[in-house]
Amino acid sequence: MEEQSRPDKDLSEEIAPSFIRPPGLEFAMGVALFAVVLMVFFLVQSGIFIHGVVQHSPDLVKDGFSLSLLSDPLMEERMNDLVFNGDLVGQEAFWSGLVCTLLILITVHFWKREQMSLFLGLRLPSLKQIGIWLGVFLLLGLVIEGIARFNPAFQTDFMKQVIGSTTNMTMLYLGVGVLAPVFEEFLLRGLLFGSIRHLMDEHATVAITAGVFTLMHMQYDWTVMLLVLPMGVVLGYSRSRSGSIWVPIMLHMLNNVVTVVAP
Numbered sequence: 001m002e003e004q005s006r007p008d009k010d011l012s013e014e015i016a017p018s019f020i021r022p023p024g025l026e027f028a029m030g031v032a033l034f035a036v037v038l039m040v041f042f043l044v045q046s047g048i049f050i051h052g053v054v055q056h057s058p059d060l061v062k063d064g065f066s067l068s069l070l071s072d073p074l075m076e077e078r079m080n081d082l083v084f085n086g087d088l089v090g091q092e093a094f095w096s097g098l099v100c101t102l103l104i105l106i107t108v109h110f111w112k113r114e115q116m117s118l119f120l121g122l123r124l125p126s127l128k129q130i131g132i133w134l135g136v137f138l139l140l141g142l143v144i145e146g147i148a149r150f151n152p153a154f155q156t157d158f159m160k161q162v163i164g165s166t167t168n169m170t171m172l173y174l175g176v177g178v179l180a181p182v183f184e185e186f187l188l189r190g191l192l193f194g195s196i197r198h199l200m201d202e203h204a205t206v207a208i209t210a211g212v213f214t215l216m217h218m219q220y221d222w223t224v225m226l227l228v229l230p231m232g233v234v235l236g237y238s239r240s241r242s243g244s245i246w247v248p249i250m251l252h253m254l255n256n257v258v259t260v261v262a263p
Helices: 011-018 023-055 067-071 073-082 086-120 127-150 158-164 169-196 202-215 222-242 246-261
Strands: none
Touching: 023 073, 023 086, 023 169, 067 073, 086 158, 086 169, 127 222, 127 246, 158 169, 158 246, 169 202, 169 222, 169 246, 202 222, 222 246
C-alpha cells in the first residue's frame, strides 16, 4: 500500500524510459487529445440541450425541426428559459460525462498502452491518503461555506434553479453527482495532468489544472469562481500526493452530491 500511495512527483522520470517520442511531443499529443475530448463534450451537451428544448417546445417545431430554427428569436428565448432546467442539466451531465469518460479511457489506452495506469493515476490509494485528503477537503468546504454565508457576493442560486425545475432527481444525482465528477477528474487530473507532467513540475501542473477547472465552471459569477479555484488546487494536490485519481474523484463526487442535497 505504501507504493500505491506514493506521490507521483517523479512521474516524468518513471514513464520516460518507455516512451519513444520526446516529452514535448507527448505533451502536445496530450493537449491535442484534451482539446478533442472537450470539443466532443460540448457537442454532446449541445445536442442533448437542443433536443430537450425541442421536446419542451412543440409549438415551435410543429412543422419540423431545422437548423434555421436555432436563429428564431422565439427559439432563442425558449433556450434561455431552459438553460438551467434540472431535467436537461441532469441529462447533459450524464450523457456527456459517460461518453467523454469512455473516450478518454479508450484513446489513452491506445496511446499509452502499459503506461496507462501510471499516466491516469489508476492505482488504488491507501486509507491513510483518503483520510488525509478527506479532512483537508472538508476543512476547505467549511471555510468556503463560511465565506459564502457572510458575504452574499459569493452566493449562487444556480443549483436551486436546477433542483426546483427537475422532475427526475435520480438522473440529476447520476449526472451531476456521479458522472460529471468522474469525467472532469479524468479530463483534468487524469489526461491534462499527465500530459503537463511531461514538461512541468508538480506545482505548475496543479496550478494549470486548477485554473482550467475554474474556467470550466463559468455558469457561476466570477466571485463564486474564486471559491472554485482553491477546490481545484486541493483536488490537484490530492491527485499528485496520493498518486491516485480516485482520491479527487471521491472528493469531487462528495462535493457535488452535497450540493444537490443542500444547494
